[in-house]
Amino acid sequence: MDPFSAEGELLNLHNYFHQGQFQEVVDFDAVGLSKENALPARVFALRAQIALGQAKDVIADVQGEQEPELVAVGALAELAAGNESKAGKIAEKLAKESGDNSTVQVLAGTVLQAAGNNEEALKLLGNHQGNLEAVALMVQIHLQQNRTDLAVKEVQAARRWAQDSLLVNIAESWVGLRVGGEKYQQAFYVFEELAQAPATSSIQSVIAQAVAEIHLGRLEEAEAALQQAVAKDPIQADLLANSIVLNAIAGKDTKELKSSLSSIAPEHHFLADLHEKSSLFDKAATKYSSKVAA
Known part of the structure; x- marks a missing residue:
């Protein structure tokens, strides 16, 4: 495919987005694209803005739009802005009315999954055609x-x-x-290539490399990778979550990192999972407390 053709430009945009190069997506010059290609390019740009923490701007941008793709972007932005109930209602309506739309499948599916409606999300996503x-x-x-x-x-x-x-x-x-097993190393090679290539390096790819390193038991290498990501964005939520995991495995204190994550992303799934596991542990421990005391 010619990278300078409309299809090639959209493929580049697609790859930039999934490599975590969100600013490159936002800065992409869509002038000259046909109407057919301009809409998916705009959708990617809006999704990149959401990923960059600009959900409220996106909500304002798509207000009043009628295209299912842009309504779906609005639902994703509402989710990112903390309006889970509103996002869920929009996603459910889209799933019923525009379930054959590929953008709706992904974005409404994302909202449904985030709300815990996994089966509804899988049903919607199962309509995809390639x-x-x-x-x-x-x-x-x-x-x-x-x-x-x-x-x-x-x-x-x-x-x-x-x-x-x-x-x-x-x-x-x-x-x-x-x-696991040999698959750890194979995964590491993929993430390492993404993290080290100048054209694709992003915080997400560096974090993924670090996670693979942790699975391989290479804690020093994982720490080096995470420190590389910290240099780019010291308050990135997923980066903090994975740093907590690494420090816990290494036997280091995690209190400060947990406090930072709670401050910037109090609803982060890592914290929710940690709270749930702590509650289950405390509940289990009460069964043995009297025996221990005796």
């Missing part, structure tokens, strides 16, 4: 449900019709981190 973003989100949901077997099947099926796609490689690496 949509790699839908495949990647389905893989994430299956992994969240501890259905690694279904995640493996999704990746294997996508590999047959999307040989060397960036998203397939990334999704396969997610699965590899769950499967």
Whole structure:
């Protein structure tokens, strides 16, 4: 594909987004694109703004728009802005009325998944016709449900019709981190390449490399990778969450990191999961407290 053609430009935009190069997506010059290509380019730019923390700006931008794609972007922005209930209602309506739209599948599916409606999200995503973003989100949901077997099947099926796609490689690496064994090293190679290539390096790719290093037991290398990410953005939520995990494994104090994460992202899934596990531990411990005291 000619990288300077309209299709090539959109593919570049797609890759930039999924490599975490959000500012490059926002700065992309869409002048000259046809109407057909201008809409998906705008959607990517708006999604990149959301990823950069500009959800309220996006909500204002798409207010009153009627295209399902832009309504779906609005739902995602509402979710990012903390308006989960409103986002969920928009996503449910879109799923019923525009479930065959590829953008709706991914963005409304993301909102539904975030609300815990995994089965509804999977039903919507299952309507896709060769949509790699839908495949990647389905893989994430299956992994969240501890259905690694279904995640493996999704990746294997996508590999047959999307040989060397960036998203397939990334999704396969997610699965590899769950499967373990030699898959850890394979996943590391993918994330390392993304993290070290000047054109694709981003905080997300560096974090992914660090996670692979942790699984491989290479804690010093993981710390070096996370420090590299800290230099780019010291208050990135996922970076803080993974730093907490690394410090805990290394036997280091995590109090300050937890406080920082609670301050910038109090609803972060890591904190929610940590709270749930702590509550379960305390509940289990009460069964043995009287015996220990005796």
